Amino acid sequence: MGNICFMKKQEPLLKYKDLVELNQITTQYNGDCDICKKNKVEGFESKSVINDERIFVCLNCKNLK
16 A cells, blocks of 8 residues: 555635735836836836835846846
């Protein structure tokens, strides 16, 4: 017979909903940099969940390239 391994089930994320506050969402895509004004460059956009603000920063301005 083979080995039987009982894995512990992971807790659902909804259980931790009250313990974590979400302030911003960061996504990576190609867009227009708000700092150096370059068009169609790869970078990150951060959107605030609390108020209606967003900023897109290219990888060059973020010093990742």
